[in-house]
Each structure stands twice: as C-alpha cells, then as structure tokens.
Amino acid sequence: MRLRDVLEHLAGAPLTDYEDFARRLEPFRANKGETLFSQGQRHPYAYFLRQGLVKLCYVTHSGTERTKSLLQEGQLFASLGALRPEAVCGFSAVTLEPVEGERFPLGAFLERMEKNLLWERIGRKFFQELAFRKERREYQLLVLSAPERYEQVIQECPELLQRLSQAELARFIGITPVALSRIRGRRSRRSPVPE
Numbered sequence: 001m002r003l004r005d006v007l008e009h010l011a012g013a014p015l016t017d018y019e020d021f022a023r024r025l026e027p028f029r030a031n032k033g034e035t036l037f038s039q040g041q042r043h044p045y046a047y048f049l050r051q052g053l054v055k056l057c058y059v060t061h062s063g064t065e066r067t068k069s070l071l072q073e074g075q076l077f078a079s080l081g082a083l084r085p086e087a088v089c090g091f092s093a094v095t096l097e098p099v100e101g102e103r104f105p106l107g108a109f110l111e112r113m114e115k116n117l118l119w120e121r122i123g124r125k126f127f128q129e130l131a132f133r134k135e136r137r138e139y140q141l142l143v144l145s146a147p148e149r150y151e152q153v154i155q156e157c158p159e160l161l162q163r164l165s166q167a168e169l170a171r172f173i174g175i176t177p178v179a180l181s182r183i184r185g186r187r188s189r190r191s192p193v194p195e
Contacts, residue, residue: 001074003048003102010125011118024108029100036093037079043089044106046078052099053163055172058091067172069137070096070160076126078106096168141174147183149173 003025004018015021028047030036037043039059047054049071056068056077068091071077079089083106112119140149150173153160164172170180 001050003050006048006074006076007122010122012121013118015118017112017116021104021108021112024104025102026104027100028103030095030098032095032097034095036095037082037089039090039092040088042082042087043079044082045103046076046106046109047093047103048101049073049075049077049099050101052101053096054099055094055096055168056091057094057171065171066174067168069133070164070172076129080127080130082106083110097163146173146175146179147187150180150183150187 004015004022007018008015028036030052036047036054037045051073054071054077056071058066058068060066077093079091079093081087081090109119109123113123114120140152144152153169153173160169160172166180167177170177173180175183
C-alpha cells in the first residue's frame with residue numbers, strides 16, 4: 001500500500017498536488033527494536049508505515065513501559081503533542097519488526113490543510129481516526145477484563161499472536177507475561193481449539 005493511496009482514500013478524490021507534497025517525504029527504514037521517536041523528544045513528524053509493526057508506548061517515572069497502541073502496515077501515526085512549536089512527544093514509537101515507510105513534517109501537512117479543502121478533509125479524518133483509536137483503547141483498558149482483552153485480540157487481529165512475543169502481547173493487553181500464561185491456560189482447558 002502506498003501513502004498516496006491512503007491519502008486519496010481519506011480525501012475521497014485524487015490529489016493533483018501530491019507530487020509537490022511528496023518532495024517533503026523522507027523514506028525511513030529501521031530494524032527491530034529501534035526507536036523512531038522518544039517520549040519527551042521534540043519530533044514534529046508524522047509517519048506512514050508501509051511494512052512492519054510498531055508499538056506506541058509510555059514509560060513511567062519508575063521505568064515501567066505501557067503500550068498505547070500497535071500499528072501495522074498502511075497506518076499513519078504521530079504524536080499530537082509535537083504539533084505545538086514548544087511541545088514534545090508524549091510517547092515513544094518503537095519497532096517490533098523491521099519497518100519501512102515514509103515520514104513527513106507535520107508543519108507541511110498542516111500548511112496544506114490550511115490552503116486546500118481536500119487536505120483539510122484528510123486531516124480531519126486522520127485526527128478523527130486517532131481520536132477513535134484513543135477512545136477504543138481507553139475502553140479496552142478501563143472497562144474490559146484482561147481475559148476479555150485477550151479474546152478481543154484473538155477475534156479482531158489474530159495475526160498479532162504470530163507477530164508479537166509473549167511479553168509484548170502481555171504488555172499490549174496490560175498484564176504481565178505470567179498472567180497471560182494463566183489466561184491462555186484457562187482458555188485452552190475450556191476450548192480444545194488451538195490458538
């Protein structure tokens with residue numbers, strides 16, 4: 001999937017000025033375990049993930065990591081905290097697989113939104129998607145139990161079971177690897193269907 005395809009899908013029309021915008025794109029590649037940007041860093045860029053898997057995470061003052069979300073191919077992401085000139089990223093982006101894609105300055109994107117209705121539509125839909133993902137993640141963590149969150153992963157994105165280590169899957173669900181093993185054990189005793 002190409003960034004242009006994603007943006008034109010959001011715009012609902014061809015972007016005749018895409019080539020001009022494309023001049024601001026910077027290709028990126030990173031190996032597994034690399035940090036694309038860090039919590040507390042000034043980094044006013046948005047990313048498009050063409051290949052690979054990225055986690056967005058917070059690190060507490062005590063060093064505990066909390067996974068905010070997981071991003072797969074075809075998704076856009078950025079720290080909205082970095083939109084303001086004096087602000088810094090509120091979370092980190094770390095690769096869970098080798099990744100590649102493009103990044104672009106948020107300022108270049110915002111300039112286009114100010115001048116062009118199609119780009120404004122793209123921005124509105126992009127920010128709506130970020131807000132939807134945030135609300136959904138809050139619901140998962142605040143309302144659903146850990147076994148329910150695990151079931152949701154199995155039902156909605158079973159490919160993550162193959163792509164994530166047990167520790168990363170547990171972190172995404174919001175529990176320890178030991179607790180995840182217990183949930184898996186109880187589930188396998190209830191149902192002989194393999195995961």
